[in-house]
Amino acid sequence: MARLEDIARACGVSKATASLALNGKPGVSAETRRLVLEVAKKLNYRPHAPARSLVLHRTDTLGVIVPDLSSPFYAEVVRGVEDEAVQQGFFLVLTTTLGNPEREEFCLRLLRERRADGILFVTPRGNEHLIREIHAEGFPVVVVDREIQCEDGVVEVIVDNYGGAVQAMHHLLACGYRRIGFINGIPEIQASQERLRAYRDVLSSQGIRVRRSWVEVGWFLPEGGYQAMTRLLRVSPRLDAVFVACDWMALGAMRAIREKGLRIPEDIAVVGFDDVPLAAQTDPPLTTVRQPMVEMGRMGVRLLVQLIRKEQISQKKVLLPTELVVRGTTAHVGSPESPCFRQGNHG
Amino acid sequence: MARLEDIARACGVSKATASLALNGKPGVSAETRRLVLEVAKKLNYRPHAPARSLVLHRTDTLGVIVPDLSSPFYAEVVRGVEDEAVQQGFFLVLTTTLGNPEREEFCLRLLRERRADGILFVTPRGNEHLIREIHAEGFPVVVVDREIQCEDGVVEVIVDNYGGAVQAMHHLLACGYRRIGFINGIPEIQASQERLRAYRDVLSSQGIRVRRSWVEVGWFLPEGGYQAMTRLLRVSPRLDAVFVACDWMALGAMRAIREKGLRIPEDIAVVGFDDVPLAAQTDPPLTTVRQPMVEMGRMGVRLLVQLIRKEQISQKKVLLPTELVVRGTTAHVGSPESPCFRQGNHG
DNA sequence: GTGAAAGCGCTAACAC
């Protein structure tokens, strides 16, 4: 592959001049510049990024740490991340932790070694010390989807989990459901805790006693949702609705309900969380709380890039809204054929 | 961040010695090595990867080009890619084309500039000239999920699309279905063409005339599957089964069937393709043809790494098998309550 | 407007 020196020689100029010309900097005659560009094009010249990084002290690379890509939720977030990163002229080095703290540490070490210009954490739990450490070292850091205790300030993008869950619960109550179960994700995760808290608060505020047996855990996986729902139906057969902490689990929960021969929403209503693309495709289409997943990714990158460019950051903590999307898995009790109201698919 | 020079100075040795010690090379006394390692650890030293790349002429980085991450199929493939890459000690620079040829070209240019050690294409169509060009330039290249005309040999990982589709069709016929529709993905894609060809061949071999109106296109998207199925039901209302070229589309097709008030599989059977994780979670669970998605990604990386290391490559074209997975969306015609046979979820 | 030279952080020949 052609090097700067090759094209400089081919043009009969010095490397310095060629460099200036190629980078669009002033101090080169129009004629020389034209020539250099032409030759560079002909030789299919591309600057050697590592060499450039060495002198420029930047890599135009963003390190992203995400639990996994099989989950449709993270897939959407990463979609936003990728798209915004490309737009901002950054490259993505993607790493997945698979929920394994050692692997997370390993990935972070490599990202550090690569001298990523900034690091985006999309991990909902664990390894806080790593985040603080890398931040303390001077790396720009943005955390998406969780709050982190860090006085000097890692920037955060969070979502109104509590508010979204409150909307979901109010919707269920408005439809007439009273005996509402809850399938939690991973209990240790903040987002899960917020949703559970909202579930409890809303029921309590209506004078409904929340029983222990109404709450199960499904680990954010379809199989977990299936098992949690199966337990719920066995232990609390009189539930008339269930609020599931993510759509991906709701899929499994719906399967469990079906296997018991029950109808959705006539026998039992379901509300999910996230509004991943598949939520609009279930049968019936899933009523859920929309998180702006792509926007979360985008916003994370936008903030990280501001940090990298040392631009003024408007806010160190960005709260994105959630929104109830009513589809077919909830309906007025007593009039199963006419759901309260419907809304078209989002996309 | 500490540089090699810093730790060398701190140890009172030269950079060369420090380098040898850190890289586990011979020619350093045990005592010195211990000291260097200790100081490096204390200073949290990590070598500067770009500087290293500059002299080593390698980046330990794999460039991956994939259409998008929203599709559960690609998400799974990338999962395999990521996992194997980490195991092999490589980093992933991930780029998505969004089906946009210019963006693909842009991504490839950047990957080239980054001096990725090798490039993995998971794009099912387009820009063949780019692949040939980058390969001609000396970059190791592996293509997953398509065959490319290239005598000198890009390495390919392909899947038995034709065989898998034949299995699916034979299964439908064995269940007693005769009027079988087909929803294709993107017609330009090789994999699609193979599946369509199998569909036609099997029906023809049974003396069944394939009507034009039995075949629709759904672009590998749920919404496309929904619309294709809707058209199919309108134009060919007497179909008793439909073979959908991917699970993701099948989801939309199933929704369309449900909306018409038809039952699956009693009124119309459905077979998908891929066996993405959600296939086991639909209602009923989807009968489909399993592609070894994770393995495709893994194998692609394994071959690419062999190419990079200039090891002997066993085969320039690896064909991975497909496998029918019978679940709940197909059943014997006439005995809807007892599907021919079932198989547990894959995971 | 252009060229010579230094240096980014590292590895590898080669002396000693």
Place this chain on the structure above:
DNA sequence: GTGTTAGCGCTTTCAC
């Protein structure tokens, strides 16, 4: 065993 030196490909003073 260890240190000295050159050089990977680029950008950037600073002379001219």
